[in-house]
Amino acid sequence: MKLRRDVFQAIADPTRRTIISLVALQAMTPTAIAENFDYSRQTISKHIQILTECEILEQKQKGREIYYNLNPNGMKEIAEFIEPFRKLWDDRFNKLESVMKNYQSKK
Numbered sequence: 205m206k207l208r209r210d211v212f213q214a215i216a217d218p219t220r221r222t223i224i225s226l227v228a229l230q231a232m233t234p235t236a237i238a239e240n241f242d243y244s245r246q247t248i249s250k251h252i253q254i255l256t257e258c259e260i261l262e263q264k265q266k267g268r269e270i271y272y273n274l275n276p277n278g279m280k281e282i283a284e285f286i287e288p289f290r291k292l293w294d295d296r297f298n299k300l301e302s303v304m305k306n307y308q309s310k311k
Contacts, residue, residue, distance in 0.1 A: 211281050214258040219243070220251050224274065227261060231273035 214220055223237055238248040252272060255261040259278035263270050 209254060209257045211258045211260065211278070212285075214254050214260060215282065217251070219248075220255055223248070223251055223255060224260060227272050228274045231264070231271040233269050233271055237272065 215224070219241065222240070226232060226237060226240060234245065234249055234252055237252065238245045241248055252261065256263060256272070259275055261272045261278070262275040263272050265271075
């Protein structure tokens with residue numbers, strides 16, 4: 205049985221979060237990804253490998269090139285974890301907005 209890496213440990217690294225942001229915009233080769241960093245290509249490849257093992261990135265072969273793109277299903281676990289907190293903050297901001305409207309109308 206193959207163990208999957210923890211997705212939360214994967215996104216804890218700022219380099220990997222940047223890689224996710226890059227490939228979310230367009231599919232990229234490892235070389236194109238590495239050009240955005242001051243690290244060796246080998247270091248970036250390790251980050252890509254971790255993100256791929258977590259199923260956050262998926263790879264597709266096009267001719268001789270491998271392209272990486274964001275796998276939205278891989279982000280699902282993160283989104284499900286964050287959702288209750290997003291609702292909490294939305295409620296708090298809505299209450300704050302209501303208080304501010306009442307405050308401004310009393311002026």
